[in-house]
Amino acid sequence: MKERFDRELSALGSGGLGKEEGRRVFLLCAVGLLSFTLTLVSFFTWREGASEGEIAQTASRIEEFFSENEAVSVFFGWETADGDGAP
Amino acid sequence: MGTALRKGVAALPALSLLLYLFLSESPAMLLLFFGALVFHEWGHLCAFLLLGHPVPALSLTGAGMRLSSPLPLLPREELWIALAGPLFNLLAALAALRFGAGTFALSFAAVHFLFALGNLFPFGGSDGERLLSLFLSRFFPRAAAWALRFFRALFLSFFFFCSLFLYYLKGSGLCGVIFSLFFLLEDKKAEINVF
Known part of the structure; x- marks a missing residue:
């Protein structure tokens, strides 16, 4: 726990989130957005009984x-x- | 060559299901299906990252996809990660039923509900299999390996015969027959790593 805290603190100190943290946030947003987009496109192309x-x-x-x-x-x-x- | 062939065969259930769906379903339904699939994996990904693990690796298995952490998981962490996917699908289904309207909302709920239920069946490296394995290891450690194989075979056989019966009666359920038949023959250890 302390190691992770120190790692994240040093990443903040260097002026950014850190490469790993950035990857995590990007992946979370990208996958969530993909799911949302697929569902949205499905909604707009939906035809009853098709x-x-x-x-x-x-x-x-x-x-x-x-x-x-x-x-x-x-x-x-x-x-x-x-x-x-x-x- | 043998390893490559084994890995190819391991992915056959999921690939055959995908091909069957492409041939029989409308584009909108396919998009809904893949949206539910990605949402399910998003649930697992959220659990991995919220528990402080690094970005997991993605691999293709007979059941579809599998996320795995490079770090060892505690049983408690594995429990939450395995539960997260079906839970996300279930919550999406309930939200659609409560707040949605029309046939799209009902189909959305049905697809997500099917995903949640299907992933809880204990075979093919599914979330259900991981949960069952955790439960058996915790409460019946000596018999865990044997019991897991037994329940896996039991559920698979049940699923196979139900699908066959449904196909005989109503003409639907063929993909369930194909899916379960492949799983009865699959090599569980053969996975294809994507990244």
Whole structure:
């Protein structure tokens, strides 16, 4: 712990984060941004019913489960306990 | 040559699954799938770096990808790192269900949920296998190696027959059949290092 503290302190003293720390931050941001971008592009290219592969079929089965299960619908706020609303 | 062939065979489950997905899924669904994959690995990466480890190495395995630290991991650290990926996917799925609307949100939640669940199955070097290994080493150290092989074979067989049954009944689940069949034959130690 002390060694890491001294290493990071000396890195700050030299005027920057240090090469390793910079790499870590860059990688974290880059991977997070990649995931976000892929999801965003998927959202903008989404077409209803366009996919009929196995992921889409499995996803629709999970969708049915969540939609038809009243307790789950109430938990996620799709319906009130009286039964109004839809996902 | 033998080593290269073994390593090539080791990556076959993941590569065959990818090829199958490319042929059967829409571009938007594929992007969603890869977004979930990267988000899962981001979870592991966050755990590695928050625990103070250096940037981990990335390698390709039969199950997909694996991040590994050059430094040895404490059992507690390994627990958090293994949990982080599925946890990130699960939280994303729950957030989409709670705050999202429409079929995209439901599909997003389904894909992330599948990722979380799929990674908890204990085979192919998955997070589930690492968690099970930690649990068995902690509580049943003498029988850990044998028990891990037993549970691995049990889950794999169960997964294989469920996929086969689903394919017979509904015509879907073929990728589960292919995936589990390869894992029944794979060499676990053969990995391809990316960086």
